[in-house]
Amino acid sequence: MSTNPIRDEIQKAISEHEVILFMKGRPEQPMCGFSARTVAALDALGASYAAVDILPDPRIRQELSAISNWPTIPQLFVKGELIGGCDIVTEMYESGELAQTLGLKPPAEAPEEAPVASEPGAPPLQIKNNLS
Amino acid sequence: MPSTDDLKQRIEAAIPGSRADVIDLTGTGDHFRATVVAPEFAGMSRIEQHRRVYAVFGSDIGGPIHALSLVTKAEQS
Secondary structure, X not given: OOOXXXXXXXXXXXXXXXXXXXXXXXXXXXXXXHHHHHHHHHHHXXXXXXXXXXXXOHHHHHHHXXXXXXXXXXXXXXXOEEEEOHHHHHHHHHHOHHHHHHOOOOOOOOOOOOOOOOXXXXXXXXXXXXXX | OXXXXXXXXXXXXHOOOXXXXXXXXXXXXXXXXXXXXXXXXXOOOHHHHHHHHHHHHHHHXXXXXXXXXXXXXXXXX
């Protein structure tokens, strides 16, 4: 383990959850349009996922981006691999690849655009801040 | 405040043979969408293509450029 507790917590969360979304806000209350669209795509497929709100501590985003080599939020990980942000997740939702990646059936009539968030997802995971 | 032309020029200068179309999503000079076509994207995954474009801007992403939405495509030169 490194001497960076926040990075360790993030690594642990990514490895322990098959599907995990790092976002601004919570699935039931996204604080950014890009996070909201990503949540909406996952929820439209009935995916179950862990969610981490990166807003409470700027170091979460800093460390996450250092791990993933990806500068923006949201970030979706499946089986430990970065799938992408809002653009890629939306593109994959529309093409059916997202359902495939998640091992789910695509919706019978997939809408052209990712729908607006409706159903809340799994409860967000709390990353404990051990530094303060 | 960066302009759509600034972003276009920076992408096209950094990625050889690329063409970029950039729009300002909010009219506020900080949320952009770029469509980038480049020969070198051939054989790269979508993640790698997006990373390549983000790398052009380094820490400006999340700084002056609050959001950069991307569509990337490979094309033979």
